Amino acid sequence: MSKPVDHKKEVLGDGSGGFAILFFLLGLVASLIVGWVVYPKLLYSQKNQPVDFNHALHIDLVDEGCESCHFFREDGTYSGVPKLAQCIGCHEEVQGETKDEAIFVEQYVKQGREVPWLIYAKQPDCVFFSHVAHVKAGGMDCVTCHGHIGESASLKVYEENRITGYSRDIWGKNISGLKTNTWDRMKMDDCSECHEEKGVNATSVQTGKGACFVCHK
Amino acid sequence: MKVSRRTFLSIGSFIVGGAAGTALSPLPWKLTDDLSIWTQNWPWTPMPERGEVSYVNSVCTLCPGGCGISVRKVNDRAVKIEGMKGHPVNDGGICILGLSGLQLLYGPTRIKTPLKRVGEKGQGKFKKISWDEALKEVAEKLGTLRSEGKSHTVACVSGSACGTVPQLLKRLLTVYGSPNFMSVPTMQDAYAVTLKLMHGVDACPGFDVENADFILSFGSGIIEGWGSTVRMFKANSAWQDKKIKVVQIESRMSNTAAKAAKWIPARPGSEGVLALGIAYMMLRDGLYKKEVCDSAAGFEDFRKTVSENYAPENIAAATGIEKETIESLAKEFAGAASPLAICGRGQGHTPGSQYEFMAVHALNALAGNINKAGGVFTVPDPKYIAWAEPELDETAQKGMSSPRIDGAGSETYPHAKSLLNRLPPAILSAQGECPVQALLISEANPCYTLSDTQTVKKAFAKIPFVVSFSSYMDETAQYADIILPNHAYLERLEDAPAYAAGLSKPVIGLSKPVVTPQFDTKHTGDAVIALAKALGDKVAAAFPWESYAACLEETLGDKWKSLNEKCFAVVEESIEAPLQFFKQECKPVFAEGDEKQYPFVLMPYDSIRLANGFIGNTPFLTKTVPDTVLRKNDIFVEINPKSAGGDSLSLREGSAVMLTTPKGSAKVRVHLSEEIMPGVIAIPRGLGHTAYDKYLAGKGINCNELIGPAEDSGSGFDAVWGIRAKLSSVSI
Numbered sequence: 026m027s028k029p030v031d032h033k034k035e036v037l038g039d040g041s042g043g044f045a046i047l048f049f050l051l052g053l054v055a056s057l058i059v060g061w062v063v064y065p066k067l068l069y070s071q072k073n074q075p076v077d078f079n080h081a082l083h084i085d086l087v088d089e090g091c092e093s094c095h096f097f098r099e100d101g102t103y104s105g106v107p108k109l110a111q112c113i114g115c116h117e118e119v120q121g122e123t124k125d126e127a128i129f130v131e132q133y134v135k136q137g138r139e140v141p142w143l144i145y146a147k148q149p150d151c152v153f154f155s156h157v158a159h160v161k162a163g164g165m166d167c168v169t170c171h172g173h174i175g176e177s178a179s180l181k182v183y184e185e186n187r188i189t190g191y192s193r194d195i196w197g198k199n200i201s202g203l204k205t206n207t208w209d210r211m212k213m214d215d216c217s218e219c220h221e222e223k224g225v226n227a228t229s230v231q232t233g234k235g236a237c238f239v240c241h242k
Numbered sequence: 243m244k245v246s247r248r249t250f251l252s253i254g255s256f257i258v259g260g261a262a263g264t265a266l267s268p269l270p271w272k273l274t275d276d277l278s279i280w281t282q283n284w285p286w287t288p289m290p291e292r293g294e295v296s297y298v299n300s301v302c303t304l305c306p307g308g309c310g311i312s313v314r315k316v317n318d319r320a321v322k323i324e325g326m327k328g329h330p331v332n333d334g335g336i337c338i339l340g341l342s343g344l345q346l347l348y349g350p351t352r353i354k355t356p357l358k359r360v361g362e363k364g365q366g367k368f369k370k371i372s373w374d375e376a377l378k379e380v381a382e383k384l385g386t387l388r389s390e391g392k393s394h395t396v397a398c399v400s401g402s403a404c405g406t407v408p409q410l411l412k413r414l415l416t417v418y419g420s421p422n423f424m425s426v427p428t429m430q431d432a433y434a435v436t437l438k439l440m441h442g443v444d445a446c447p448g449f450d451v452e453n454a455d456f457i458l459s460f461g462s463g464i465i466e467g468w469g470s471t472v473r474m475f476k477a478n479s480a481w482q483d484k485k486i487k488v489v490q491i492e493s494r495m496s497n498t499a500a501k502a503a504k505w506i507p508a509r510p511g512s513e514g515v516l517a518l519g520i521a522y523m524m525l526r527d528g529l530y531k532k533e534v535c536d537s538a539a540g541f542e543d544f545r546k547t548v549s550e551n552y553a554p555e556n557i558a559a560a561t562g563i564e565k566e567t568i569e570s571l572a573k574e575f576a577g578a579a580s581p582l583a584i585c586g587r588g589q590g591h592t593p594g595s596q597y598e599f600m601a602v603h604a605l606n607a608l609a610g611n612i613n614k615a616g617g618v619f620t621v622p623d624p625k626y627i628a629w630a631e632p633e634l635d636e637t638a639q640k641g642m643s644s645p646r647i648d649g650a651g652s653e654t655y656p657h658a659k660s661l662l663n664r665l666p667p668a669i670l671s672a673q674g675e676c677p678v679q680a681l682l683i684s685e686a687n688p689c690y691t692l693s694d695t696q697t698v699k700k701a702f703a704k705i706p707f708v709v710s711f712s713s714y715m716d717e718t719a720q721y722a723d724i725i726l727p728n729h730a731y732l733e734r735l736e737d738a739p740a741y742a743a744g745l746s747k748p749v750i751g752l753s754k755p756v757v758t759p760q761f762d763t764k765h766t767g768d769a770v771i772a773l774a775k776a777l778g779d780k781v782a783a784a785f786p787w788e789s790y791a792a793c794l795e796e797t798l799g800d801k802w803k804s805l806n807e808k809c810f811a812v813v814e815e816s817i818e819a820p821l822q823f824f825k826q827e828c829k830p831v832f833a834e835g836d837e838k839q840y841p842f843v844l845m846p847y848d849s850i851r852l853a854n855g856f857i858g859n860t861p862f863l864t865k866t867v868p869d870t871v872l873r874k875n876d877i878f879v880e881i882n883p884k885s886a887g888g889d890s891l892s893l894r895e896g897s898a899v900m901l902t903t904p905k906g907s908a909k910v911r912v913h914l915s916e917e918i919m920p921g922v923i924a925i926p927r928g929l930g931h932t933a934y935d936k937y938l939a940g941k942g943i944n945c946n947e948l949i950g951p952a953e954d955s956g957s958g959f960d961a962v963w964g965i966r967a968k969l970s971s972v973s974i
């Protein structure tokens with residue numbers, strides 16, 4: 026007759042428990058590192074703007090703040106990123122001594138090529154966003170959504186999500202998706218947070234429709 | 243390899259730890275979000291490009307409705323077509339075809355370069371050639387025929403006879419030496435003959451639908467695309483709002499009938515008889531405008547004919563409508579302040595019988611509402627095309643004096659300007675050499691739209707040289723020897739006279755290029771001028787313009803500037819139209835086929851969701867077709883359940899049957915519907931294409947394959963409205 030097996034002893038007594046905990050911790054730490062550090066690094070590619078731009082310098086030279094260059098057209102549409110036409114008045118010839126200025130004038134102004142600026146706040150194609158409704162009708166300032174970019178001396182690196190192709194600014198710098206300032210993220214929840222808070226009850230400027238279609242095409 | 247318990251536990255713990263850590267990191271949540279966005283951005287998902295938005299005003303030419311459009315563009319790409327606000331025809335509205343026109347501009351069915359046939363005729367096999375080669379080949383062929391004294395054997399089929407491009411084609415034929423210019427007839431032509439016979443004027447019909455207060459429609463698809471679709475939709479809504487009564491006489495309950503205050507299903511083909519039955523009552527009870535009619539020429543004869551032949555007893559039997567109904571209809575019609583009777587079946591894209599048109603127009607005449615608010619108007623030609631008479635050389639004079647191949651204008655057919663329906667039989671019945679040696683086709687698809695398409699195709703295959711100007715690879719283009727593709731409709735500058743809009747004043751539209759031509763195409767106007775120049779001498783001299791654009795600008799003269807700005811011009815012109823009652827004997831048109839052998843009557847019906855002319859359906863339009871009309875590639879015919887239960891056939895919804903007419907057979911499916919008279923089978927018009935692209939070809943049956951032409955004794959037009967048919971079982 027064989028001896029009954031002492032299961033309890035076999036499980037704990039050979040030190041397996043220690044190993045299990047150790048490996049559990051190893052797995053935990055490794056995946057935390059992957060999730061918090063490696064993944065964001067892999068997810069975003071880094072691109073520099075074709076030319077650097079000093080917002081702070083320009084804002085001192087213009088009269089109407091951001092709207093001097095990022096203006097509304099007569100029909101209320103928003104011009105977005107300035108075109109060469111707006112720069113050409115001053116930058117027909119090289120101003121100052123920076124390398125970027127020389128590149129800008131030589132490679133773009135003189136050749137009549139538009140600068141392919143990378144747009145940090147570009148929204149998906151399925152949304153309508155009307156600047157005029159927010160800025161003119163809603164009385165919001167640029168900082169609420171775009172932060173203090175107007176005070177920066179140089180353009181930050183543009184990070185592009187390799188899966189979606191969108192700018193990192195939409196999800197926000199913080200990979201956890203948490204935000205401190207209103208301008209930290211630009212996802213749909215951030216829009217609706219404000220819309221809810223302000224009790225926005227408007228219909229779409231473009232289509233006149235309500236509910237989802239206020240923003241969505 | 244044996245895995246020890248320890249290894250197993252370690253790996254397991256690592257995985258569990260990894261899973262826990264992953265769950266505590268943003269990775270799964272962020273990845274889910276990113277992946278869902280990734281699926282929205284697949285490269286094959288169409289996305290409008292970003293850029294500067296602009297609008298270009300133009301005129302839609304997809305049907306003769308003449309709507310103004312406003313096309314939204316992003317950079318040089320047109321992205322949306324909207325109705326133009328303030329336009330006299332459609333004031334901001336647009337129909338479903340006009341809305342989806344971008345699919346015709348950017349879709350795969352466009353012809354991108356000049357082509358030369360390499361396969362059999364009709365096979366659709368072509369090779370690319372250059373414009374120089376193509377024009378040279380056509381000019382050489384035309385030159386040879388002319389020098390052989392065969393200029394009169396050249397014919398041209400144009401989608402319309404109005405506008406500078408059709409007129410340039412006609413001018414080319416004239417100076418070249420051929421009288422054989424033909425256009426695709428519609429109800430406008432039947433109306434034009436009616437107005438000529440009853441008022442002695444050359445005019446288009448106008449209908450003051452906005453001011454009418456009782457509408458009696460003899461099968462006109464008011465919201466099926468009759469007249470100018472958008473305008474009629476608006477008018478119909480306004481009538482509903484103002485509680486204006488619409489009475490629809492039609493054997494099938496179309497959308498128009500369903501929305502009408504009253505639907506009167508009359509026996510198919512008896513509409514003209516019914517109109518004269520109503521006229522009988524109006525005359526009998528003195529319910530007509532005596533001050534207008536009594537003095538009109540031929541009135542007494544008309545009164546006599548009607549009184550003798552259209553007594554209510556006869557009419558009730560012929561139409562299947564009770565005497566009392568006819569009586570109350572007559573009272574209501576005559577009692578209204580501005581009653582309006584209209585005809586032209588469905589969309590009115592086929593001319594009806596002269597008998598029916600004159601009978602319906604007689605009702606308007608009796609009600610005294612010709613050229614009155616809320617009535618029918620005689621709209622004169624805007625006459626803006628006033629080119630100098632061309633000088634004809636001897637060959638041209640000789641050619642022009644030979645009889646027309648279609649017989650239009652001859653003693654037998656004195657009223658019609660052209661009779662396209664008579665072209666195929668003329669070709670097929672000719673002995674020896676084909677009487678048409680060369681054919682030019684512009685904006686028309688007769689191999690699809692004419693009755694009995696099989697015969698039409700046979701005739702086209704016999705024509706030695708066919709030149710198509712089509713922008714699309716349609717059924718007729720497949721029979722071409724050379725294709726000289728026109729720019730698509732949003733790519734070209736052209737006048738678009740809104741003769742079919744039915745307004746009380748003539749309206750000229752200007753269709754402007756919204757985008758630059760995408761392919762190696764050429765404006766037909768320019769191609770015609772180039773051909774004339776290549777033919778030389780007097781032919782060239784008749785085309786002094788450098789380009790079509792220059793010709794158009796010169797033609798429009800002082801209208802050019804304002805047309806260029808607004809895209810439309812209302813011409814303040816009217817025409818006196820003295821009333822005369824017709825003397826000519828007209829007969830109703832009956833359905834072909836023996837009643838015993840073919841117990842049913844098959845009638846095509848029009849739908850706003852099916853384009854059935856030169857322009858084929860857009861994929862978007864096809865998507866809106868319900869599955870009681872088209873399911874996958876199967877076409878459904880409508881039939882009343884009462885007629886479906888015949889002895890051998892007990893048909894159920896969706897049953898497959900063989901539909902046979904004297905012209906042919908086709909397998910169809912059955913849609914049982916109470917909304918159609920028993921004994922009638924309705925088949926949708928606009929399906930069954932064999933050409934174009936995969937979005938259009940192979941879907942259902944072309945009703946014109948089953949229906950033969952029925953020549954009208956009065957005008958000579960094909961006035962077919964149906965054919966006798968039978969159903970037999972079929973194994974699936």
Ligand code: SF4
Binds near residue numbers: 304339340
């Ligand atoms: S009704 Fe005719 S002209 Fe008007 S939008 Fe529709 S297709 Fe174009």
